[in-house]
Amino acid sequence: MWFSKLSQGTGGPTLSEYRLWFGIVKNGKITPSDDFKKSFQNCENAEPLPFSPSEVGIKHFGSLDAYFSALRKVAIDVVKKIIEHELKREDRYAVLLLKSLDELNETINLLEEKLRDLEEVKVSEVTESFRDRIAELKRLRRDVEKEIEAIVSKIAPNLTEIVGAVIAARLLEKAGSLKRLAEMPASAIQLLGAEKSLYKALNRMKKGKPARFPKHGVIFQHPFVRTLPKAKRGKMARFMAAKLAIAARLDYFSGELNEELAEAVRKRYEQLRR
Amino acid sequence: MDRMKVKEVLHNVVLLDRNGRKILATKSRYAPHYGEKKYGEFREWMASRSKLAALILKEYVPEIKEDWKILYLGAASGTTVSHFADIVEKGVIFAVEYSAKPFSKFLELAMERKNIIPILANALQPWKYSGIVDKVDMIYQDVAHPEQVEIFERNADFFLKKRGEGLIMVKARSIDSTAEPKEVFTRVKQRLQSKFRVLAVIDLEPYHKDHVAIHIQR
Numbered sequence: 001m002w003f004s005k006l007s008q009g010t011g012g013p014t015l016s017e018y019r020l021w022f023g024i025v026k027n028g029k030i031t032p033s034d035d036f037k038k039s040f041q042n043c044e045n046a047e048p049l050p051f052s053p054s055e056v057g058i059k060h061f062g063s064l065d066a067y068f069s070a071l072r073k074v075a076i077d078v079v080k081k082i083i084e085h086e087l088k089r090e091d092r093y094a095v096l097l098l099k100s101l102d103e104l105n106e107t108i109n110l111l112e113e114k115l116r117d118l119e120e121v122k123v124s125e126v127t128e129s130f131r132d133r134i135a136e137l138k139r140l141r142r143d144v145e146k147e148i149e150a151i152v153s154k155i156a157p158n159l160t161e162i163v164g165a166v167i168a169a170r171l172l173e174k175a176g177s178l179k180r181l182a183e184m185p186a187s188a189i190q191l192l193g194a195e196k197s198l199y200k201a202l203n204r205m206k207k208g209k210p211a212r213f214p215k216h217g218v219i220f221q222h223p224f225v226r227t228l229p230k231a232k233r234g235k236m237a238r239f240m241a242a243k244l245a246i247a248a249r250l251d252y253f254s255g256e257l258n259e260e261l262a263e264a265v266r267k268r269y270e271q272l273r274r
Numbered sequence: 275m276d277r278m279k280v281k282e283v284l285h286n287v288v289l290l291d292r293n294g295r296k297i298l299a300t301k302s303r304y305a306p307h308y309g310e311k312k313y314g315e316f317r318e319w320m321a322s323r324s325k326l327a328a329l330i331l332k333e334y335v336p337e338i339k340e341d342w343k344i345l346y347l348g349a350a351s352g353t354t355v356s357h358f359a360d361i362v363e364k365g366v367i368f369a370v371e372y373s374a375k376p377f378s379k380f381l382e383l384a385m386e387r388k389n390i391i392p393i394l395a396n397a398l399q400p401w402k403y404s405g406i407v408d409k410v411d412m413i414y415q416d417v418a419h420p421e422q423v424e425i426f427e428r429n430a431d432f433f434l435k436k437r438g439e440g441l442i443m444v445k446a447r448s449i450d451s452t453a454e455p456k457e458v459f460t461r462v463k464q465r466l467q468s469k470f471r472v473l474a475v476i477d478l479e480p481y482h483k484d485h486v487a488i489h490i491q492r
Contacts, residue, residue: 020405043405048432052408068366071406072391076384079377079392086374 019043020053021071022060030060036074037081084255091178094151097144098169104141108134157255158247161262162240163222170218171244182252189248190241193217219244224269232272239268278313283330285340286360288316298327300360307356307383317357321481324354325416325443328481334474336412336441336489341365343410345433347397347425348417351379358414359387368407372396397425400432409435416443420450423465430470430492439491440470446484455484466490 018025021040023032033039057067111134118127149165156178159168174192175181181189191198194217204211216225216237225236243261250258279291286301290313299316311318321328329336338344341364349355349369358367369384370393371377377394384392395403397417410433415426426442434440444462446455459475466472470490478485 018405040406044402045404046401049404053405054408068391069388072384072388075391075393075406076381079381079384079394082394083374083378083381 018049019045020056021074022053022057025056030056032060036070037078040074040078090151090155091172094148094155094169095173095177097148097151098173101141101144101148104137104144108137108141111137155255156248156251157257158250158261159244161257161259162243162247162265163219167218167221170221171248174218178248178252181248184245184248186238186242186245189244190215190219190237191217192219194220224265228269228272236269236272240265280316283335284338284361286363287319287330287335287357290316298331300357302357302360304356304360304386308351308353317360319357324357325478325482325485325487326354326414326441327357328478328485329441329476329487331481332476332478334476334487334489336439338362338412339365342412343408344368345407345410345413345429346370347413347415347429348419349377349380349392350416351376352383354414354416355380355390356383356387359383359389362389365389365411366391366408368393368403368410370395370397370403397429400429404432407433409433409438411435411438413438413440415441418445418448420448422449423462426466427469434492437492439473439489442466442488442490443478444486444488445482446486459486463488 016027019039019042021043022036023030023039025031054064054067057071058064061067061070111130115127115130115134118130145166148169152165152169152172153160156168156172159171159181162168163171171181171189171192172178175184175189184192191214194214197214201211201213215234219225219237219240220233222240224240225233228236243265247258247261250256250261281289281291283289288299288301290297290299292313297313298319298321299313300319301315302317303315304317306312306317308323310320310323319327321331338361340362342362343365344358344362344367346355346358346367346369349371352369355367355369366389368391369380371380372395374394377392380392384390391406393403393406397415398421400407413426413429413434415422415429417425419425422442422444426440430438430440442462444459446453446458449458449462463472463475466488470492473489473491474487476487476489478487
């Protein structure tokens with residue numbers, strides 16, 4: 001049997017130790033791992049094993065059935081975990097969709113302008129089909145918007161809860177990815193999308209001229225910031241950015257929704273509105 | 275009711291004759307996995323979706339036993355694996371796939387069937403899962419990768435039993451898109467012959483263009 005062969009140690013010292021998904025076999029002795037999921041992902045052997053893992057496993061798990069059902073469970077858990085991790089890359093998809101949405105908006109506006117000009121001159125069959133095509137584009141735009149909302153609310157539930165899917169997607173786009181947004185300080189998030197005016201102000205300051213620094217970038221689009229009197233917008237933007245920074249980290253690392261964040265932002269808004 | 279003639283070609287694999295229309299199917303108590311039709315207890319096995327189905331419809335039936343252990347490389351979303359699992363109902367399928375996206379669909383299948391072990395890994399590195407996979411009776415490979423023969427050999431070294439078999443689905447276009455398919459197939463066959471006994475090379479036309487199935491034995 002392979003067992004007796006192993007204990008004779010025919011293959012030299014390195015060959016008699018084998019890493020299996022449920023533990024390490026050394027000189028025929030099993031040392032079970034205390035975390036199967038970990039050992040499952042770390043069971044590399046440089047050379048082919050001289051036996052099947054199940055032959056050893058049957059001794060540890062009692063029966064072949066028990067062995068395979070344990071293996072299956074661990075394998076499924078590991079795959080689930082990896083897939084969930086991969087899904088975080090859906091932020092790329094959302095960002096690309098948002099960029100296409102911007103292009104679509106621009107195109108639709110341009111075409112509509114031309115259509116109006118056309119209609120003033122002459123309404124013909126071609127003009128009609130022009131209008132149909134634009135309506136089609138608008139339908140596409142709705143679909144894209146829906147998809148962005150679906151993705152963003154899935155991958156960034158906390159950001160979405162605070163600022164809504166569209167602004168959340170815009171933040172992702174400006175930052176580049178959820179990971180990078182999660183690594184940003186709140187002050188950077190506050191000014192995302194206001195880079196131009198920020199650098200303009202910095203330049204002026206360098207030259208010793210009076211400079212006005214921007215208070216908000218993308219998040220200005222949110223009604224909580226936009227609807228406040230000018231003097232209070234900075235306060236609101238600062239607070240919101242602080243909560244967004246926490247939200248991005250929650251979304252990236254845990255993915256669970258924390259309702260307190262959005263609640264705090266709403267309270268602060270009520271406070272400032274008075 | 276229309277009449278249906280049933281002819282078994284392999285364990286749990288049948289050819290149905292429905293009013294003259296021939297349908298390949300596997301006997302399965304599970305619900306459809308990828309939108310295939312069910313005829314009573316049979317799940318239709320479409321040759322256009324699965325190269326193994328195409329191979330069987332070309333009347334080449336590899337004798338896969340119901341208790342075999344299979345190493346399946348390139349499981350993707352599990353179309354073929356779902357039928358494979360019907361065949362080896364008393365065996366085990368170790369299903370390896372590299373990309374996570376299709377595997378989320380595959381996971382549904384793995385959770386439903388008791389005889390599938392899903393492994394998310396790069397098939398070019400069999401040592402990474404050497405502590406999981408048993409010695410197997412057959413390696414089935416459908417990976418559409420320029421290095422697919424290398425992949426097969428490495429996995430055979432690690433896991434294929436003596437006299438164990440291999441089914442390799444070769445896509446000419448993914449190995450060398452500039453060479454003539456025939457040339458590619460000859461090259462692949464010659465390379466396999468240096469290590470294995472090549473039992474058959476079967477062209478999968480008209481179901482899959484520029485594809486052959488190569489059946490080997492160690």
